[in-house]
Amino acid sequence: MKTAGDVPIPDHSFEAERNQYHSTKILKELVRGAPPDSLKVLGVIEKDLCIPILTFVYGEAQLNGIGALVSLARLRQEFYGAQPDDDIFRERLHKEALHELGHTFGLIHCSLVECLMYLSNTILDVDRKGRAFCRHCQRALNSKIEPGRVSKWTGR
């Protein structure tokens, strides 16, 4: 894993009417600027993100692609009028970053509330879910990372 430097936010991603940034446009730039040998690239941004059809998103990723993006704006306690709390903030970032990276490995949303791949529509959803993938998502993830391991897991 490598931590890259700052990447400029493309001007055309700013949605003036909504005072938010279009995550898909930023994600495209992020992937275009990624080193050629990157397996996955995760962008972290302070700005509040949206897509045209939704009022906001915590992040966005390319399903089976390499790029993932997470916004910090709605993960901070301050956004909800509460006192800052670094532990809660880190916990949320951990979950959302892994969730978006999960999409890049082809994982779709999971119906289990405790799974990292559960769709978070509210900050309560983010807080409620666990720090790990459920058994099924973990198995699907393993099959992408180490295809040979699945046969051992399933025994078939």
Next chain:
Amino acid sequence: MDRKVNILVVDDEEIVRDSLSSWLIDDGYEVAAAENGTKALEIFPSREWDLCLVDLKMPGIDGIQLMEEFKRQVPDQLVIIMTAFATVDTAVKAMKEGAYDYMVKPFNPEDLSITIRKIIEHQKLVRENIFLRKELKKQYRLHDMISKNHKILEIFDLVRTVAKSNSTVLIQGESGTGKELLARAIHEESLRREAPFISVSCASLTETLLESELFGYEKGAFTGADSLKRGKLELAQDGTLFLDEIGDISLKLQMDLLRVLEQKEFRRVGGSGLITITSRILAATNRDLKKAIEEGKFRNDLFYRLNVISIHLPPLRERKEDVPLLVEHFIDRFNIEMDKKVEGVSDGAMRVLMEHDWPGNARELRNVIERAMVVAKDTRISEADISLPASRKEGTNGKSLGDIEKDHILRILVENRWNIIRSAQVLGIDRVTLYNKIKKYELKKEVGA
């Protein structure tokens, strides 16, 4: 495993289509997208869509028009209208035109999730409901017969049991109660189902004709017998011979039939060779055979020979709970035959149908529904579409003797399916008198009756 949920997204803005589609794909749905109404209508017939998300304002076919077209093709299609312009008028219009919901772009992610999950749950319940109704109907059904009356359900059970045997079955019941349908059901449930089911209406033939119809004749047996003719008894070999209106056959034929049943052999008219019977005999009558025996019109020994297994079909007025079930059954059937889309009957129409006495039983109900479906202008049969003959409970106040006679003759004719011989017998008059009265009162057989 549950099948994938199919969602069709229709929006002229590429960016909206793409972002909504990818959000839905991430959530595990099967998604197809179309950029306009024309393209959407091309894609639409390719699968069963659980939900269509349609943009309101699009060039060409707009969202409401597109939804109408979807619903014309699939009346229960669930559609959510999306718009960037929130106005009460368009929202009301969309809902009035049958949209399941109306959403203003951009959506709150939680609202979108909840709405879609609600729809999926709703769809699942609808499918479960349809499945359960079908399963329930199966229990109420025996081939072409349908009932939830406990007596009839017991008969269905009995039929399933006796069908496997070769015993003679005597089915009794008023006209129109489904005696022939039951006989066919016995045949279909039996091991003889691949062999022919031959039905003979004994009341419609004279004694001589019935004899040659049943036994057949050899060439030259009588004037006009210029070739060999096999009788129904022979044609039904290995299958089932159904003798309808057995109570109407002459005493001579009763004797012949008794001999055939006892000896399991017969000769063609004018023939000498014996033919062995391998068919099963089922018989039916709407007459009270015990009374006919007392009156010397029916042979006691033939009755006991036929009555090995006795089934009495109750009239429809004694099982009114079957009226709604039969109405639905006949509507389904005539919708196919007439290529119509009648959905049911109004509460008022059902009340009229439930109050009627049904002297002609299920057959009369079938005719009434058939007629109503021909005249109905709406997708629901109304009270005005229902045409019923005068009820037997109807009062006679203010009616002339002629009116009462006319009503009575018509009722007897309907009850006896316009069989002139039988109707004349019931009325206690000869055939010529009955013909004269039909002419005098200008009585006409209804189409389908």
